Amino acid sequence: MEPGDLERQGLRLTRQRRELLEVLRRSPGMLTAEELHRRVAQRQPAVSLSTIYRNLDILTEAGLVCKVEIGDGFARYELRRTEGHHHHLVCVRCGRSESIHCPVTGIEELFGRRGFQVTGHRFVVYGYCPACRDSAGTGPASDGPPGTRAPDRDG
Amino acid sequence: MEPGDLERQGLRLTRQRRELLEVLRRSPGMLTAEELHRRVAQRQPAVSLSTIYRNLDILTEAGLVCKVEIGDGFARYELRRTEGHHHHLVCVRCGRSESIHCPVTGIEELFGRRGFQVTGHRFVVYGYCPACRDSAGTGPASDGPPGTRAPDRDG
DNA sequence: ATAAATGCAAAAAATTTGCAACTCA
């Protein structure tokens, strides 16, 4: 997260990359590559979408960014803010999400008993955020993601 | 799941659709559209991939099939066998998965307290299945999914 | 008979990649 982290890995802090990191830093939720591109382009108008994708890959690889696919066809990214893992609360109406901490424990043991060696897990909760719940039926309540269709889910 | 269910919805039981349902019926895990296509094509050689996709959509819509995206770019499908919702245990090596029941409760209340109206959730556990754990390092242990790369995950 | 379903090929849509030009360290 410090510029030094980048340098240590032989990565350069270019204008585009710096602005991408700043956009990520000031975004509380997860954003799609398109959204990030739009926001980065506000200050670096010539930035290309492929640069955004490439940097997101690089930063994910470097461990600074966390990529999640919630199942609607758009990968989302956010700054990795905590060391531990976390999960997501996703609004099916405006598409915004927030991090939540993991409400499940003992997974390794539970499935290890069946001979399954657990390496990780993901937990996503879908629903209506306070804003969207209140303004139900009046059209998307924001400059949310592109065409956010409710992802498939059980429950 | 009964042929009658299809008829009731004005759907015809074509050769291709019947074979797709049979393939799904005898598959314990989730399969990608490609895999289903390959398997259906064993008995209905002329079946096209778009027919598979179209039928999967239709059957999902009809509630007979359940579609899940685990985050590696391939949507997976399986027969909806139980009424209640369920989750998945996914092998990051061979890509196969099995259903597990939900180990989390009280989600509605937990997030409802924050003003978030929960409509559903998804829980996916990643790791090595017994077969892949034992044969580690000897190449994929099966006719698993296409290029199964480990999905991104926390944990 | 006829509405639904199919196959094919072309279209979409998200993401990746090749390459020459550029730029940060």
Place this chain on the structure above:
DNA sequence: TGAGTTGCAAATTTTTTGCATTTAT
């Protein structure tokens, strides 16, 4: 200076769609 980066355009990859033809009922 020169290896890492970028922009652009073209390519990939999964899934969807248009349309003429076939088929289940």
